[in-house]
Amino acid sequence: MSDRIFGGIGLSLALIFIWQATLVQESFMSDEVGPKAFPIIIGIIMALSSIYFLVKPDPEPHWPRIGRFAEIAFAALSMVAYALALPEVGFLIATAVASAYLTWRLGTAPLQSIVAGVLTSGGIYIVFRLILGLSLARGPFGF
Amino acid sequence: MDTLSSLADGFVVALTWQNILLALVGCLLGTIMGALPGLGPSNGVAILIPLAFSLGLDATPALILLTSVYYGAMYGGRISSILLNIPGDEPALMTTLDGYPMAQQGRAGEALALSGIASFVGAFFATWGLVFLAPQLVKIALLFGPAEYFALFTLAFATLGGISSTNQAKSAFAAALGLGLATIGIDGQTGVPRFTFGEVHLYDGIDFLVAIVGLFALSEVFIFLEHRNKDTVDDSKVKVGRIIPPWSLIKYCTPTMLRTSVLGFIAGVLPGAGASLGSFISYSMEKRLVDKEGTFGKGDPRGVAAPEAGNNAAAGGALVPMLALGVPGSGTTAVLLAVLLSLNITPGPLLFSQNPDVVWGLIAALFIANFMLLAMNIPMVGMFTRLLLIPSRILMPIVAMISFVGIYGISGSTFDLMVMIAFGLLGWVLRKLDVPLVPVILGTLLGNAMEANLRRAVTISNGDWFTLIDSPLAITLWTVAIVGFILPIVFGKVLKSRMKMKKADESSTVD
Numbered sequence: 126m127s128d129r130i131f132g133g134i135g136l137s138l139a140l141i142f143i144w145q146a147t148l149v150q151e152s153f154m155s156d157e158v159g160p161k162a163f164p165i166i167i168g169i170i171m172a173l174s175s176i177y178f179l180v181k182p183d184p185e186p187h188w189p190r191i192g193r194f195a196e197i198a199f200a201a202l203s204m205v206a207y208a209l210a211l212p213e214v215g216f217l218i219a220t221a222v223a224s225a226y227l228t229w230r231l232g233t234a235p236l237q238s239i240v241a242g243v244l245t246s247g248g249i250y251i252v253f254r255l256i257l258g259l260s261l262a263r264g265p266f267g268f
Numbered sequence: 269m270d271t272l273s274s275l276a277d278g279f280v281v282a283l284t285w286q287n288i289l290l291a292l293v294g295c296l297l298g299t300i301m302g303a304l305p306g307l308g309p310s311n312g313v314a315i316l317i318p319l320a321f322s323l324g325l326d327a328t329p330a331l332i333l334l335t336s337v338y339y340g341a342m343y344g345g346r347i348s349s350i351l352l353n354i355p356g357d358e359p360a361l362m363t364t365l366d367g368y369p370m371a372q373q374g375r376a377g378e379a380l381a382l383s384g385i386a387s388f389v390g391a392f393f394a395t396w397g398l399v400f401l402a403p404q405l406v407k408i409a410l411l412f413g414p415a416e417y418f419a420l421f422t423l424a425f426a427t428l429g430g431i432s433s434t435n436q437a438k439s440a441f442a443a444a445l446g447l448g449l450a451t452i453g454i455d456g457q458t459g460v461p462r463f464t465f466g467e468v469h470l471y472d473g474i475d476f477l478v479a480i481v482g483l484f485a486l487s488e489v490f491i492f493l494e495h496r497n498k499d500t501v502d503d504s505k506v507k508v509g510r511i512i513p514p515w516s517l518i519k520y521c522t523p524t525m526l527r528t529s530v531l532g533f534i535a536g537v538l539p540g541a542g543a544s545l546g547s548f549i550s551y552s553m554e555k556r557l558v559d560k561e562g563t564f565g566k567g568d569p570r571g572v573a574a575p576e577a578g579n580n581a582a583a584g585g586a587l588v589p590m591l592a593l594g595v596p597g598s599g600t601t602a603v604l605l606a607v608l609l610s611l612n613i614t615p616g617p618l619l620f621s622q623n624p625d626v627v628w629g630l631i632a633a634l635f636i637a638n639f640m641l642l643a644m645n646i647p648m649v650g651m652f653t654r655l656l657l658i659p660s661r662i663l664m665p666i667v668a669m670i671s672f673v674g675i676y677g678i679s680g681s682t683f684d685l686m687v688m689i690a691f692g693l694l695g696w697v698l699r700k701l702d703v704p705l706v707p708v709i710l711g712t713l714l715g716n717a718m719e720a721n722l723r724r725a726v727t728i729s730n731g732d733w734f735t736l737i738d739s740p741l742a743i744t745l746w747t748v749a750i751v752g753f754i755l756p757i758v759f760g761k762v763l764k765s766r767m768k769m770k771k772a773d774e775s776s777t778v779d
Contacts, residue, residue, distance in 0.1 A: 127700075127701060128701065131701055135441060139444075142448055142463075145463055146462070146463075149455075149460060149462050150460050150461075151458075151460070152458040152459060152460050155457075155458050156457055156458065156723050156726075156727045157723070157726050157727045157730065157731040158722065158723040158726050158727065158731075159458070160455040160457070160458050160460055160462055162723075163451065163718075163719040163722060163723070164448065164451045164462065164463075167444050167447045167448050167451065168444075168448070170440055170441075170443070170444040171441060171444035171445065171448065173437075173440075174437040174438070174440040174441035174444065175441065177437035178437060178438075178441075183435055183438075183701075183702060186700045186701060186702065187700075188700065189494045193493075193494050193496075196493050196494070197490050197493055197494060197693075197696065200489070200490065200493050201490075201689055201692070201693055204486075204668070204672075204685075204689045204692075205686065205689055207672070208672070208682050208685035208686055208689065209682060211672075211676065211682065211685075212682065220669055220672075223665075223668075223669065224665040224666070224668070224669050227489070227493075227664070227665035227668060228661060228662060228665045230493060231492060231493060231496065231660070231661035231664060231665070232496050232661050233661050233662070241662055241665070242665075245665060245666050245669060246669075249666075249669055249670065249673060253319070253673055253677075257319075257323055258323075259319070259322055259323065259673070259677050260322070260677060260680070261673060261676070261677070262676060262680075
C-alpha cells in the first residue's frame with residue numbers, strides 16, 4: 126500500500142512538473158532545445174517509474190507506530206524552531222536548547238540532557254568559533 | 269616518466285605544514301566517523317564539506333582534508349565490525365563475518381591489526397592504480413563531445429542505481445527526482461526562471477550542499493529517533509588484547525591481501541559498484557579460492573584481510589572515474605564531486621591539464637594519509653575503540669547541530685536551514701520506501717551539466733536529436749548504460765539478498 130501511495134504522489138508530482146515545464150517562459154533568443162525539453166523528459170521518467178510503483182508495489186516497509194511518527198514530527202518542528210531562533214537569541218542559547226531537546230528525546234534522562242546540550246553547544250562554539258573562526262549566528266548578546 | 273614527475277610535483281604541493289596537518293585531522297576524523305555506527309564516509313564527508321567551505325580553505329587543502337576523511341572512514345569502519353558485530357559503515361559489513369568470531373576467541377587485537385594492515389595494502393595499491401589509470405582515462409575522455417558526455421551521465425545514473433537498489437524503478441525515480449531538483453532556478457542557457465514560483469530564494473536553484481547534508485546527515489538523525497537507541501555498549505567488549513600480529517600471520521594473509529586489492533580496485537573503478545561491492549566480491553572470491561577447511565565465517569584471519577583490502581582498494585578505485593571523467597562511481601565519491609563543484613573546479617580532462625597541482629597534490633596527500641592511517645590504526649587503535657562507548661543518543665544531536673552550523677556558515681540564511689530540514693524528512697521517507705538516496709544527490713549535482721551537454725549536442729547538429737547516438741563511442745556508452753540498467757533486474761536480487769543477510773538495522777549508511 127505504501128508504494129501505491131508513493132506512486133500516486135510521484136505521478137502527480139511528475140504531472141505537475143511536466144505541466145509547469147510547459148509554462149516556462151521562452152526567451153526570444155533560445156537554443157534549439159529550449160528550456161522545456163529536458164524537464165519534460167525528466168518528468169516522463171518520473172511518471173513512468175511512479176506508474177510502476179502503482180502496478181507492482183514492493184512489500185510494505187516497516188513503519189513505526191504513531192508515537193514514533195509524532196516523535197519525528199516534533200524533532201523536525203524543533204529543528205525549524207531552532208532555525209528561526211538562531212538569529213533571534215544567538216547560537217549558544219538556541220543550540221543548547223535544541224540539542225538538549227534532541228538528546229532527551231533520544232532517551233537520555235532530562236537532567237543529563239540539559240548538561241549534554243550545554244556541553245554540545247559550548248563545545249561547538251569553542252571549536253568552530255574560537256579556534257576555527259567560523260561565523261556562527263549572533264544574537265542580541267553577541268554570542 | 270611523465271606521470272611520476274607529476275606525482276613528484278604533487279608531493280611538493282602536499283608537503284606543506286598546513287596540508288600535512290589537514291591530512292592528519294582528516295584521517296583522525298575519518299577514522300572516528302567510520303568507527304561510529306551511524307556515521308559513515310558519505311555522511312561524514314557531507315557534514316564536513318560546508319565547514320571546509322566556510323573556513324575558506326583553498327581547493328587543494330579542502331580536498332586533502334575531505335579525501336583523508338574518506339580514506340579514514342574506510343579504515344575506521346572495521347573497528348566496530350570486529351568488536352561489536354555492528355558494521356561501522358556499509359563497506360565494513362563483510363568484515364563482521366570473520367572479524368567478530370575472532371574477537372570472541374579473544375583475538376580482537378590481532379584482527380584489528382591485521383585488518384589495519386589489509387586496509388593499508390588495499391589503499392596503497394589503489395592509490396598507485398589511481399596514479400597510472402586516471403591519466404589514461406583522461407586521454408579517452410578527451411575524445412568525448414557533448415553527445416558522449418550526455419551518454420556517460422546517463423550511464424552513471426543507469427549503473428549507480430544498479431547495486432544500491434533492488435528495484436530499478438526506484439533508482440530511476442530517485443535519479444529523476446534529483447535531476448528535477450537541479451532544473452529549479454534560472455536556466456543557464458537562456459536565463460529564464462524555471463519552477464521558481466516567484467520565490468526569490470529559488471532563483472539561484474537549490475544548493476546541492478543543503479540537499480546533501482539534509483539527505484545524508486539529518487535523515488540519519490531521524491532514523492535514530494525512530495528506533496530510539498537500543499545500543500548500550502558493554503565496557504568489556506572494547507578490550508582488544510595484544511595488538512601486534514605475529515609475522516607469520518601477516519605472511520599467511522599476504523596473498524589474500526594482494527589478490528583482493530586488485531579485485532577491489534577493479535570493482536571501485538567500474539561505475540556503480542563502490543566499496544560495499546568491492547568488499548563483498550573480495551570476500552566471496554577469497555572464500556571460493558582458499559577456504560578449503562571451511563574456516564571462513566568462524567574467525568579465519570584471511571576472511572578479515574580480504575574484505576578490508578577489498579573495500580579500501582575500491583575506495584581508491586572509485587576516485588578514478590570521479591577525477592578523470594567527473595562521473596562518480598559511488599555515494600561518497602558523489603559527495604566528493606560536490607566538494608569539487610562547490611570549489612568551482614570541474615573534474616574531468618580539464619582538471620588534469622589546468623589544475624595539475626590540485627590533482628597531483630591530492631594524490632600525493634592520499635599516499636601521506638595512508639601512512640598516517642596505518643600508524644593511527646595499529647598502535648593507537650585502542651584510543652578509537654574507547655569512542656565506541658559514546659552512546660548515539662549523545663552523538664546524533666551533535667551531528668545534527670554540526671550540520672546546522674555548516675549550512676548556516678555558508679549562507680547565513682534561515683531559508684537554507686528550512687530546506688535542509690525538508691530534505692532530512694524527505695531522506696527519511698525515501699529510505700523507509702527503499703528508494704536509494706545516491707541517485708538523488710548525483711542528479712542534483714550533475715543535472716545542470718547533463719542538460720547543458722544535451723542542449724549543446726543537439727544545437728551543434730541543428731536540432732537533430734539523433735546526434736546523441738551518432739558516434740561509435742556514444743553507442744557503446746548507451747549500450748553499457750542499458751545493459752547496466754537491466755542486468756541488476758536479473759542478478760541484483762540474489763546479490764543484494766546475500767549482502768543484506770548480515771546487515772544490521774542501524775547501519776543505513778551508504779558507501
